[in-house]
Amino acid sequence: MKTQKKILLVEDEEHLCLLYQEELAKEGFKVTVANDADQALEALRKDRFDLIITDIRMPGKDGIELITHIMGQRKDIPIIINSAYQSYKDDFMTWAADAYVVKSSSLDELKSRVKELLGSQ
């Protein structure tokens, strides 16, 4: 049996975290939640992840700062930006991410991007 892929979800909206966790678990992934960038960096120090999904607007460090930090340490983990804003797509720094998914009430796009990047389709 293949080992379960681990996803780090960086999102501060409680209900969204729950939704993503459940929906991605159904697809066979194990999701760890970090509520802000500092928690995410802490989780990355302690554990190994196969993929990161991050919001951009968060209290404290924003998602772009988080990506910059991660890029400095671990270039190999694919990152998906999941933001309510379409407009951040134009921000130069978001190009560093592997995918940009605008938050939508259908999680289909997010799920297919996750599968694509984890090569599990």
Next chain:
Amino acid sequence: MIETYGLYLGDVERDAPKELVLLSIIAQSYFQPFSLQDNLLVILTALTSGSGVGFNRAMLLRAEGGRLKGEIWLGPATPEEASSIWEILSTPGIGYLEIVEHNRSLLSRHGGTLTDTIKGLSFPLGENGLHIPARAVERREIVMVKDGRNEPEVDRRFLDVIGVEDFLCIPLVMRDEIQGEIILDNAFTRNPITERDIKLAAICGLIAGNYIYTATLHKRMLEMEKFAAMGEMAMYITHQLRNPLVTIGGFTDQLLRFEGDRRKSHRNLEIIRAETTRLEDIVYKLRRLLKLEQKPPAPFDPGPVLRAALEDPGFQAKSRGRQVKVRLPKTMPRIMGYPTQVGEAIRNLLDNALDATPEGGTVYLLASGSDPRLFIVKVKDTGRGISDKDRERLFTPFFTTKERGMGLGLHFVKRIVESCGGEIEVRSREGKGTEFRLCFKKEERGTDE
């Protein structure tokens, strides 16, 4: 020896040279908030007052939509009015400000004024073979007309309106953009227009042109700011609406796929209900953004309002684990404003203070009525403080550092305080805490004197 003077030296002596008087008059306009109408009126007054340049009448035409249009014509309408005005103005003790005031009242008078006779006067700009007065500004030259009836280049209709043969045209041009024109004459005294008069009028023309240009730039800037703010607003609203919508949509999908777990279904419905309430709250706040109190502020006792904010159950619950220190004067003066909204502002600041303060920290509500005119309320905390970068945008609508905040709270607070005629200041040090200082006007009492 050290001598000190106030920044503004006041009126110069009556017998001072005209140039100095003019400079002093124009300098006064810089001590007032910028108002194009007032500033132009000051220039026209400077041109016509006896203590200024001393023309009898000054007409202002403004360039608008490719035409030169009559706007203000200052001066007496008849020789009788002229002599009575000059009599009033030569009364000892009548200063320049009184003259401006007199002219302002003249402009607001309806009927029988010179200004009435030029409303509707309009000359096309930018055509070949233009007649005076449009030609002066088109060619950017000062034009002195003498014996106008015998000059075919002078517009006949204009001669009929102005009613004199001799007059001076000063073009108002700034950065090569045509702003308008001032036309001066000595209809009543028939004094000849001297070279010195022309030079002084030219300086006034430059300044008037600059005023109009500045006002145009100011207007453009405000429009751009409004536009930028609207874009930002749309962006924040998108964000605020999208999170609850994603949650509602996602959990509804789970319900539609009904996976047989009744407890989970119930939980999903509860989440959907909560997010719907949140959407309602957003819509309510957006509506509030567009509508604040319109009535004039009225005096009220701030004591009950401050105490009610402290007794608010939400505040009580949230303040657990933090110290709340309160210092209110025993007797409080009545202050100007709206009690309900001031209460809302105080609750909002206290709530923010608690948000920023970790357990073990302190939140203060302090008030003081020791200032003779102001009642000061301070909301202080020993929380995380605000960075310089964030402080600049603190009161901007939709600016927030909280994920679930809409960024409208402090914007409302500022608007409430200002609508009461008060002021709000903020001091903050990162890691040390923040202090909001609200200055409300005390009720003015006529009995004190």
